[in-house]
Amino acid sequence: MEKHLFLGDEAIAQAAIDAGLSGVYAYPGTPSTEITEYIQSSPIAKERGIHSRWSTNEKTAMESALGMSYAGKRSLCCMKHVGLNVAADCFMNAAMSGINGGMIIITADDPSMHSSQNEQDNRFFGNFAMIPMLEPSNQQEAYDMIYDGFDLSEKLGYPILLRITTRMAHSRSGVLRRPMREQNKMQTPEDGRQRFILLPALARKRFKVLLEAQKTFTEISEQSIYNQYFDAPNKDLGIITTGIAFNYLSENYPEGFEYPVLKITQYPLPKKQIEKLVDECKEILVLEEGFPVVEEQLKGFLGKGIVVHGRLDGTLQRDGELSPDAVGKVLGKPIHRYYATPEVVEQRPPALCQGCGHRDVYEALNEVLLEYNGTAKVFSDIGCYTLGALPPFRAIDTCIDMGASITMAKGAADAGLFPAVAVIGDSTFTHSGMTGLLDCVNEESNITIVISDNETTAMTGGQDSAGTGRLESICTGIGVDPAHIRVIIPLRKNYEEMKSLIREEIEYKGVSVIIPRRECIQTFARKRKASKK
Amino acid sequence: MKIDIILSGVGGQGILSIAAVIGEAALKDGLYMKQAEVHGMSQRGGDVQSNLRLSDKPIASDLIALGQADLIISLEPMESLRYLPYLKKEGWLVTNSEPFINIPNYPEMDKVMAELNKLPNKVVLDVEAIAKEVGSTRSANIVMLGAAAPFLKIDYPKIEEGIRRIFGRKGEEVVELNLKALQAGYAVAQSKNK
Numbered sequence: 163m164e165k166h167l168f169l170g171d172e173a174i175a176q177a178a179i180d181a182g183l184s185g186v187y188a189y190p191g192t193p194s195t196e197i198t199e200y201i202q203s204s205p206i207a208k209e210r211g212i213h214s215r216w217s218t219n220e221k222t223a224m225e226s227a228l229g230m231s232y233a234g235k236r237s238l239c240c241m242k243h244v245g246l247n248v249a250a251d252c253f254m255n256a257a258m259s260g261i262n263g264g265m266i267i268i269t270a271d272d273p274s275m276h277s278s279q280n281e282q283d284n285r286f287f288g289n290f291a292m293i294p295m296l297e298p299s300n301q302q303e304a305y306d307m308i309y310d311g312f313d314l315s316e317k318l319g320y321p322i323l324l325r326i327t328t329r330m331a332h333s334r335s336g337v338l339r340r341p342m343r344e345q346n347k348m349q350t351p352e353d354g355r356q357r358f359i360l361l362p363a364l365a366r367k368r369f370k371v372l373l374e375a376q377k378t379f380t381e382i383s384e385q386s387i388y389n390q391y392f393d394a395p396n397k398d399l400g401i402i403t404t405g406i407a408f409n410y411l412s413e414n415y416p417e418g419f420e421y422p423v424l425k426i427t428q429y430p431l432p433k434k435q436i437e438k439l440v441d442e443c444k445e446i447l448v449l450e451e452g453f454p455v456v457e458e459q460l461k462g463f464l465g466k467g468i469v470v471h472g473r474l475d476g477t478l479q480r481d482g483e484l485s486p487d488a489v490g491k492v493l494g495k496p497i498h499r500y501y502a503t504p505e506v507v508e509q510r511p512p513a514l515c516q517g518c519g520h521r522d523v524y525e526a527l528n529e530v531l532l533e534y535n536g537t538a539k540v541f542s543d544i545g546c547y548t549l550g551a552l553p554p555f556r557a558i559d560t561c562i563d564m565g566a567s568i569t570m571a572k573g574a575a576d577a578g579l580f581p582a583v584a585v586i587g588d589s590t591f592t593h594s595g596m597t598g599l600l601d602c603v604n605e606e607s608n609i610t611i612v613i614s615d616n617e618t619t620a621m622t623g624g625q626d627s628a629g630t631g632r633l634e635s636i637c638t639g640i641g642v643d644p645a646h647i648r649v650i651i652p653l654r655k656n657y658e659e660m661k662s663l664i665r666e667e668i669e670y671k672g673v674s675v676i677i678p679r680r681e682c683i684q685t686f687a688r689k690r691k692a693s694k695k
Numbered sequence: 696m697k698i699d700i701i702l703s704g705v706g707g708q709g710i711l712s713i714a715a716v717i718g719e720a721a722l723k724d725g726l727y728m729k730q731a732e733v734h735g736m737s738q739r740g741g742d743v744q745s746n747l748r749l750s751d752k753p754i755a756s757d758l759i760a761l762g763q764a765d766l767i768i769s770l771e772p773m774e775s776l777r778y779l780p781y782l783k784k785e786g787w788l789v790t791n792s793e794p795f796i797n798i799p800n801y802p803e804m805d806k807v808m809a810e811l812n813k814l815p816n817k818v819v820l821d822v823e824a825i826a827k828e829v830g831s832t833r834s835a836n837i838v839m840l841g842a843a844a845p846f847l848k849i850d851y852p853k854i855e856e857g858i859r860r861i862f863g864r865k866g867e868e869v870v871e872l873n874l875k876a877l878q879a880g881y882a883v884a885q886s887k888n889k
Contacts, residue, residue, distance in 0.1 A: 167718055167728070192734055276733065333731040333757040336722060412755035486760035498762030501779035504810040506802040508773070512706065512741035513797065549739065553799075623734075 165336035170326055173301045173337045174240075174268060175200035177308035182343040184235035184263070185213030187223035189593060190622035191242030192277040193331035194270035198240055199625070210345065216619075218628040219564070219593040220245035224252040224267065231265040231321075232358065234349035236312045243271040243284050248564065248594065250287070256321050257291035258368045259358045262351040264312030265321040270331045273452050274483040277621075279544070279563065281481065283452030285404075288323040288429060292372055294379050295429035296324045296388070297405040301335040303388065303427065309340055318378065327451050329483065330406055376430065384434045388427040391435050394419040400443030402426060402436070404456055407449035410489040420493075421447075431459060440468050447492065448472035451484050511552055519680035520547040522652035523585070523614050524557040526660040530668065531581065538581040538668075539574060543567035543595070545587035546621045546682075547614050558585060565594025571609045572602050581668045584611045589619040592629035596636060602673045603641040610667050611675045613637075614652075616682035624685040637675045646674035653680065696726065697750040698848050699759045701778045704770035705795045706738040709836045712861075713768060714747050716840055720849050720857035721749045731757040740797050742774055749849075768843045770822070770836065771795045772807050788817040789843045789884065791835070793824075818842055818884045825879050834876035841880025851881070 168176060175197045178186065188198040201207045201214045213230070217223035220241040227239035239249075246253060246269050253267065269284040288295035296311060298304035307324060315322045351357065356364060383389060399421040403411050408425045424439050426432065440446060446468060448457040457472035471477040477492055478484070487497055514521050524547075531538040542548060542558035543566060550557040560570055567584040568591075575582040586595050591613050602609055613633055619625040629636055637647050648663050650656055660678065667674035700717070702710040714730055721728045731746040746759045761780050767788045769775030775790035782788065790811065794804060811819055822838040829838075837858065844854055855874060862870045 165722065167722055169732070196734075329731055329757045332734050333729060334718065335729045335754075336727065406757070409755045409757065413760065416755075485758050486756045490760065497760075498784075499780050500762050500784040501782055501814075503779055504776050506773070506806045506810055507776050508798060508800050508802060510705065510740075510742040510774070510798055512739040515739060546739065621739075 165338055167334055168301055168305070168337045169196055169332060169334050170298070170301050170304050170330040171196035171270075171332070172200045173305040174308050174324070174326070175204070176337075176339060177305040178236075178238045178266070179204060179207050179210075179212065180340060180342050181309045181312045182236055182345045183212055183238055184345050185227065185230045186238040186240065187213070187217050187227040187230075188240040189217050189220050189223055189245060190619050190625045191245050191270070192622055193272060193328045194240045194242045194245070194268060195622045195625070196331070197238075197268060199623075206342075216626055216628065220249040221252055224249040224256070227265060227267075228252060228256050228261070231261040231263040232350065232354070233263065235263040235346045237263065237265050238268065239265070240268040241270070242278065243269055243282050244278060244280065244563065245269075246284050246287055253287065254291050255360055257293045257372060258360055258365055260319040260368075261315060261321050262349075262354075263346050264315040266308060266311050266315060267321055267323050269323060269325050271325060271327045271452060273327055276328050279561070281452070283455055284323070284325055285429065285452065285455045288325070289455070291323070292376060293320050294318065294322050294382065296322060297427050297429070298324070298326065298330060299406050299408045299425070299427055301330070301333070301337050304330065305337050305339070307388065307427075314382075318375065318382070320375070325405070327406065327483070380430050380433055383428045383430055384432040386428040386432070389432045389435060390425045391438065392419055392423040392425070394422050396420050397422065397443045398445065400424070400439040400446050402439065402446060402448045402456060404450040407451050407484055407489070410484050410486045411449055413486040414490045414493060414495050426456065431456065436460070445469040445471065447477065449478070449484065449489055454480075512549060513552065514546060514549045515683055517683045518546070519616055519652040519678060519682075520550060520614050521555075522654065522657070522660070523547075523612060523678045524550045524555040526652075526657060527583070527585070527612065527664060528555065528557050530661050530664045531583070533665070534581055537579075538583060539579060540583045540585055541567045541571040541574065542584075543586040543590045545590050547585060547587055550585070564590055565598055568595050568602065568609070568611055569598035571611070572598065572605075572607045575607050575609045580608065582609045583668070584609060586611065586613055587620070588613055588615040588617065588629055588633060589627040591633070592627065592636070596640060599637065599640050599642070599673075606672050608671050609673060610664070611673070613675060613677045615677050615679040617679070618682045618685045620682045620684065624682060624688065633677055642673055642675050646670055646672065647677065648674070649677045649679055651680055652678035696848055697752070698748075698766065699764045700747040700749075700766045700768060701759060701764045701781055702745040702747060702768050703774040703778055704743055705774060705797065706740050706743045708770045708795065710743060710745055710770060712836050713840045714745050716837070716854065716857040716861050717747060717749075717847065717849070719860050720853045723856060724849060724853055726751055727754050729754045729757050742777060744778060766843060766846050768839060770839060772811060772819070773802065776807065776810055786816065787846045788814055789839070789846070790817070790819055791822045791839060792819045793821055818887050820880070820883050820887075822880065825883065826876055829872070829875045829879045831872040831876055834873050837873045837876040838880035841877040842884040844877070844881050845884050
């Protein structure tokens with residue numbers, strides 16, 4: 163059979179389509195974006211009527227995915243790691259209700275923070291919700307785990323969390339596909355009201371059911387083909403790998419393992435195999451991409467009993483991604499380094515594109531704020547415009563989480579800070595800024611909000627933005643005085659106008675919204691190229 | 696057969712299209728392949744790199760270990776130097792000579808060239824100029840691929856086939872231009888490799 167060259171993300175998407183998916187729900191976020199994009203551009207997905215339009219945020223995405231599952235069909239919900247924080251309310255409670263049609267949630271974690279604010283390990287979330295988890299070590303496993311994962315989800319009656327990391331999401335390899343399956347028919351659950359109404363009396367019962375199910379989950383992990391035990395002669399050490407850490411270990415032992423290895427890619431932890439490894443080996447080394455999730459579980463709070471090495475005891479560095487070298491070093495393998503990076507090599511940080519509208523916004527804003535002798539603070543948000551933190555702009559003071567610009571500016575204004583300016587993108591505004599705006603309106607907070615509108619979700623590659631064409635009406639609907647919703651085109655020729663407009667709205671005592679609107683030059687260039695063809 | 700390659704450049708230069716052609720050629724050759732890419736924030740004009748690994752046996756790691764790369768292919772001279780710790784002692788570095796300057800503190804070019812000249816095995820060429828000579832400024836990437844071709848351990852006709860498959864949709868004219876670009880880069884590398 164022919165092998166397909168798939169990114170990890172693409173392997174997941176194709177597997178879901180092949181497994182009879184009916185809908186994917188997601189908000190763009192590196193490194194998860196390509197899963198949904200692949201389904202959006204797949205002709206067969208279109209033919210099958212698979213839902214693939216972007217959701218407004220991860221919470222609305224997960225709730226919709228749960229709704230589709232409730233109606234009996236197979237649904238997929240994808241996000242980057244921090245997206246699960248947004249969707250956590252639904253996530254934790256979907257573990258209580260369980261599912262009807264198979265439902266898989268993808269968390270794409272970003273250790274080393276290639277494109278993120280933190281490197282949280284969402285296996286904690288899987289353990290927290292007490293649902294089964296999968297963590298593929300290669301693209302073929304990612305495909306197979308999704309393909310079979312919907313069956314697993316339906317068999318157990320629970321959503322499955324599949325965790326990948328950047329290197330799995332954005333690495334390409336040959337993948338064998340399996341036969342395309344029919345989609346589920348619509349069928350609502352017979353015991354729906356007992357399961358999906360989480361009133362305390364019913365929720366208490368559901369929690370007992372979930373607790374009871376843990377035994378089954380563990381047994382299934384123990385029987386899983388994805389948890390493999392490799393025996394080896396030297397029992398001084400037993401090695402546990404999770405996810406892609408297995409690859410880095412294998413890279414260091416091309417001729418076969420020296421120590422017994424337990425490769426874990428399905429959770430909860432397979433107890434039997436771990437007991438075997440601990441019984442046979444003197445000490446344990448845990449190699450995991452991310453936080454010391456397994457290491458902590460093995461060690462317990464006091465760390466007495468078995469000797470476990472890993473990220474907690476400093477054997478491996480606590481932060482950042484693993485690599486073949488990081489793993490090799492721990493196992494005493496020599497590291498070869500023949501050339502150093504010469505000193506002439508300078509850092510080349512990412513930057514706002516030449517011609518980008520955010521540049522004009524920051525230039526004008528910087529100049530106006532100079533008039534306030536350093537009292538002004540700019541609370542910014544997650545997107546391309548976060549790059550306004552870097553030279554030559556150095557225009558922002560904060561960037562914490564999606565939507566925090568508006569609400570942090572509000573809190574600071576409540577404390578008496580003036581001018582309190584929020585800078586947020588159009589997509590981030592609809593993702594998580596709108597509710598904060600309502601807080602501001604209700605209290606007539608003295609803040610100036612700049613919604614820098616490039617009519618797309620630019621940072622992740624130009625996906626549709628949920629509020630395009632409706633930002634003014636959204637702000638009006640929330641209750642902002644229309645006289646203080648000001649739209650301008652951020653171009654050099656409008657520079658003076660933009661400055662006086664910003665000045666006026668800062669001076670206005672209340673909530674004002676400035677919307678500099680100009681299409682992202684990347685999407686603009688792409689559209690122009692496409693129209694030429 | 697086993698070859699580990701690091702591709703480098705600046706976000707937007709198109710290192711991934713080089714990787715795509717090599718990938719097509721390798722897959723057709725029945726080789727195993729792993730290619731780790733960088734997406735997201737760094738694509739906005741920052742430094743980008745891709746690890747490309749080919750082998751006739753299954754490949755474990757997506758990432759290349761230090762001192763293990765057979766080849767560095769770079770579309771930008773300073774970026775080619777960034778990944779030197781990954782190069783094998785006898786590895787080759789093939790890089791574009793023309794700098795992409797989007798930072799205020801870009802080093803003086805003669806200092807960059809001096810570092811390149813210290814390396815025992817390198818090919819340094821102006822891919823844009825060569826692409827212009829063959830009549831396709833947009834094929835600079837493929838000139839670069841041609842220059843790297845002698846070190847790829849993949850038969851030249853298979854690389855040509857990769858180009859046909861990747862560019863086939865865009866018409867015969869585009870295919871021919873790219874084949875010419877490939878040949879031009881190849882010729883330069885051959886002459887410098889003697």
